[in-house]
Amino acid sequence: MDEFDTHINIDGIIQIKDSDYYHIRDIEIEHPKLKLSTPFKILEGKNVNINNLPSFNSNLSPIFEHYAYIAHPRSWKKLYFLLEEADREKVPGLNKMVGINSNLWKKYPNTISFVFSKNPFRDDLCIKPMNYDNIYSLLDYLHSSSKLIVLSPDIVLRGGKDTIDIDEYLNFVYNCITYLSDKNNKPIFAPIQPRLSRKKLSNILNFYKEKNINNLWINLCATQIGGTYFTYIRTLIRLIEDIIGLDNVTLYYSHIKREVDSNIFENRASASDILSQFFCADFVGINREPFRMFNKDNKLEERIIKKGFKSVEEFNFINRLHKHRLFDPNSYYYYKVDYYPRKIDENYKNNLLNNNEFYKLQNGMLLSQEIENTKKYALEKGTLKKYINSKDAINKNTELFDNIISPTPHKQTILDF
Numbered sequence: 001m002d003e004f005d006t007h008i009n010i011d012g013i014i015q016i017k018d019s020d021y022y023h024i025r026d027i028e029i030e031h032p033k034l035k036l037s038t039p040f041k042i043l044e045g046k047n048v049n050i051n052n053l054p055s056f057n058s059n060l061s062p063i064f065e066h067y068a069y070i071a072h073p074r075s076w077k078k079l080y081f082l083l084e085e086a087d088r089e090k091v092p093g094l095n096k097m098v099g100i101n102s103n104l105w106k107k108y109p110n111t112i113s114f115v116f117s118k119n120p121f122r123d124d125l126c127i128k129p130m131n132y133d134n135i136y137s138l139l140d141y142l143h144s145s146s147k148l149i150v151l152s153p154d155i156v157l158r159g160g161k162d163t164i165d166i167d168e169y170l171n172f173v174y175n176c177i178t179y180l181s182d183k184n185n186k187p188i189f190a191p192i193q194p195r196l197s198r199k200k201l202s203n204i205l206n207f208y209k210e211k212n213i214n215n216l217w218i219n220l221c222a223t224q225i226g227g228t229y230f231t232y233i234r235t236l237i238r239l240i241e242d243i244i245g246l247d248n249v250t251l252y253y254s255h256i257k258r259e260v261d262s263n264i265f266e267n268r269a270s271a272s273d274i275l276s277q278f279f280c281a282d283f284v285g286i287n288r289e290p291f292r293m294f295n296k297d298n299k300l301e302e303r304i305i306k307k308g309f310k311s312v313e314e315f316n317f318i319n320r321l322h323k324h325r326l327f328d329p330n331s332y333y334y335y336k337v338d339y340y341p342r343k344i345d346e347n348y349k350n351n352l353l354n355n356n357e358f359y360k361l362q363n364g365m366l367l368s369q370e371i372e373n374t375k376k377y378a379l380e381k382g383t384l385k386k387y388i389n390s391k392d393a394i395n396k397n398t399e400l401f402d403n404i405i406s407p408t409p410h411k412q413t414i415l416d417f
Helices: 073-084 090-098 102-107 132-145 166-181 198-210 227-243 273-278 300-306 312-323 346-354 356-381 385-389 398-404
Strands: 008-015 023-029 034-038 064-070 110-116 188-192 215-223 250-256 268-270 326-328 333-335 413-416
Touching: 023 356, 064 073, 064 090, 064 250, 073 090, 073 132, 090 132, 110 132, 110 215, 110 250, 132 166, 166 188, 166 198, 188 198, 198 227, 215 227, 227 398, 250 273, 273 356, 273 398, 300 312, 326 356, 346 356, 356 385, 385 398
Parallel strands: 064 110, 188 215, 215 250
Antiparallel strands: 008 023, 008 413, 023 034, 268 333, 326 333
16 A cells, blocks of 8 residues: 655644534644644735735735646647757746746745646647656656645546546556655645546545545636536535545645636626635635637627627727626625725726736735635634625525535534644
């Protein structure tokens, strides 16, 4: 039996009495010695340059996540070059791909999520197939560039010719974890994707149990937590509970769609990302919207007008407002900035709309503060029901409320390790 050291020590778990899947844990990451209380929000660090962000709160103790989602043919070709042929260009090229700026990286702990949209070993007309030498080259980069936590790379599992079968996938994950674990003192997390059949999820989790892999990163693959998608989260959490045990795992959620069933014409949408804290998340990672590749042809304007816009210019303006909705912790809605329930001054609004890195950091800090406020309330009251009921987006959604609050409250427990 393999022995993979988690390099994470869990000091205690507080289970809230009216929620099956909300817990607060004191954990210690062994190297460097870092103690924190979870759930804990990880901020997006892609292309963030702290020198250009005067409103950044230096009193925070943030952890940043950089990422790459390899889907566009140009990205595949660039990655193949960097891993197979590049000399001095390799590290700067990979830094650019995942969005690492040296001033942020030097100052704060970080991790990197790296996802292949399809099987990288498959011979494809657009790209050359990769081999394990290429993957090991990538793993060396991910390990050395992830200062706190190492997220093993993932391959999106989907039907069709581009996919990877489950046995090959598990072999890929095992090879990555084994390689990363050599001469290692950092926590390494293995990937799992909720939108799989119960059979596949069981196969993956039983494999992880057999190999003593207890750090899991849940790759939402740019899907939401909410609506009918609760089915996937509920199934995954129950299977983790049955096969490995929730007390035995550390869970890192990432690549979460920001909102639930958002519509570009609506001024607000229910938040999806914040809900991960209520489903056993220890770390709440970054948002990622679904990847769509558009062809810039002369029919673009025609397609935009068919969707109800008067012009390309109107679409671009409304889409910018849509893409930069801001989280409201009082209601758990995302609002377009013109409709935000609290006053936003013009300079702050312009920065949100015109500086993407500024927007991501500000929104992440709002989420982070709300996660801390939720923990504080839960610790003081031992319950969540009243707090959750105060959030309009949850209060007006019975199904959502029922997925967070247990119908039969149990005794609050404190488990020491």
